[in-house]
Amino acid sequence: MADLNVNIGKLQMKNPVMTASGTFGYGEEFQDFINIERIGGIIVKGTTLHKREGNPYPRMAETPSGMLNAVGLQNKGVDYFVKSIYPRIKDVNTNMIVNVSGSAIEDYVKTAEIINELDKIPAIELNISCPNVKQGGMAFGVSAKCAYEVVKAVREAYKKTLIVKLSPNVTDITEIARAAEDAGADSVSLINTLLGMAIDAERRRPILSTITGGMSGAAVKPIALRMVWQVAKSVNIPVIGLGGIMNWKDAIEFILAGASAIQIGTANFIDPTITVKVIDGINDYLERHKYNSISDIVGALEI
Ligand SMILES: Cc1cc2nc3c(=O)[nH]c(=O)nc-3n(C[C@H](O)[C@H](O)[C@H](O)COP(=O)(O)O)c2cc1C
Numbered sequence: 001m002a003d004l005n006v007n008i009g010k011l012q013m014k015n016p017v018m019t020a021s022g023t024f025g026y027g028e029e030f031q032d033f034i035n036i037e038r039i040g041g042i043i044v045k046g047t048t049l050h051k052r053e054g055n056p057y058p059r060m061a062e063t064p065s066g067m068l069n070a071v072g073l074q075n076k077g078v079d080y081f082v083k084s085i086y087p088r089i090k091d092v093n094t095n096m097i098v099n100v101s102g103s104a105i106e107d108y109v110k111t112a113e114i115i116n117e118l119d120k121i122p123a124i125e126l127n128i129s130c131p132n133v134k135q136g137g138m139a140f141g142v143s144a145k146c147a148y149e150v151v152k153a154v155r156e157a158y159k160k161t162l163i164v165k166l167s168p169n170v171t172d173i174t175e176i177a178r179a180a181e182d183a184g185a186d187s188v189s190l191i192n193t194l195l196g197m198a199i200d201a202e203r204r205r206p207i208l209s210t211i212t213g214g215m216s217g218a219a220v221k222p223i224a225l226r227m228v229w230q231v232a233k234s235v236n237i238p239v240i241g242l243g244g245i246m247n248w249k250d251a252i253e254f255i256l257a258g259a260s261a262i263q264i265g266t267a268n269f270i271d272p273t274i275t276v277k278v279i280d281g282i283n284d285y286l287e288r289h290k291y292n293s294i295s296d297i298v299g300a301l302e303i
Contacts, residue, residue, distance in 0.1 A: 003294065018040055049102060163189050
């Protein structure tokens with residue numbers, strides 16, 4: 001076995017494979033298919049301060065080599081998470097990481113403070129791709145100044161590992177990544193979904209109730225890979241890469257581009273055992289190329 005251990009801030013993972021928020025539930029849903037304790041980190045559903053109903057249906061659409069979703073961060077709120085979900089998942093022997101969303105800085109801070117008290121949650125992932133109500137609905141993650149402010153405020157309240165998840169719907173993602181680093185993030189993860197749209201020509205109507213939605217899956221991989229490569233060259237904190245990873249080869253490509261760890265999202269819907277296949281595939285690759293450790297290939301792309 002090659003050494004697959006990865007450290008992200010104070011977070012210690014047995015391998016670089018994580019699951020992407022919103023695509024793996026709370027892990028429990030996958031227990032019948034795989035031993036979820038083999039996974040390096042499980043990022044659970046997006047959690048907000050208050051309960052959210054999500055968007056009206058239809059909120060999913062299939063696209064060539066991918067999908068659009070407009071779930072709208074449906075969840076029962078952080079208090080429900082603490083009372084009803086945390087006791088069920090806290091003893092799973094992997095890193096359970098909470099993805100935190102909000103529409104105002106105070107929401108993010110309060111949610112992070114509550115999660116900071118949970119011993120068995122070693123990290124949060126801050127989803128800054130969501131609307132800032134005070135800025136007229138513009139997402140925090142599309143302006144470096146807003147990204148800096150929200151990350152800085154959460155950094156003061158949250159003492160454990162802080163991962164900031166970046167939106168690809170920007171002109172220069174490196175600028176936002178540097179703002180997150182300057183504000184004290186331990187790591188950045190990218191990419192969240194790309195804004196897309198689907199139309200039903202027969203009905204002359206949009207397919208999604210929200211008209212536009214977030215694109216994910218194999219089709220977004222080249223864009224995600226390019227952004228991970230750009231960001232890894234621009235920051236000194238570890239980068240977590242995701243977007244269209246469907247197999248171990250895709251995962252290796254992200255690591256060569258500079259990602260210290262990777263997340264698997266949409267692929268879980270196609271093959272619920274994909275995470276363990278990717279862990280095994282990464283190990284086989286390292287052994288075949290005679291590398292001792294995963295760290296030997298992070299950013300090892302030759303140009
Ligand atoms: C159904 C669905 C729900 C999602 N929910 C969240 C979420 O709650 N928070 C978040 O940060 N990202 C969410 N995402 C985005 C994914 O975590 C991931 O960033 C994106 O899908 C790209 O990776 P992929 O191509 O491997 O799926 C969601 C994606 C999908 C498809």
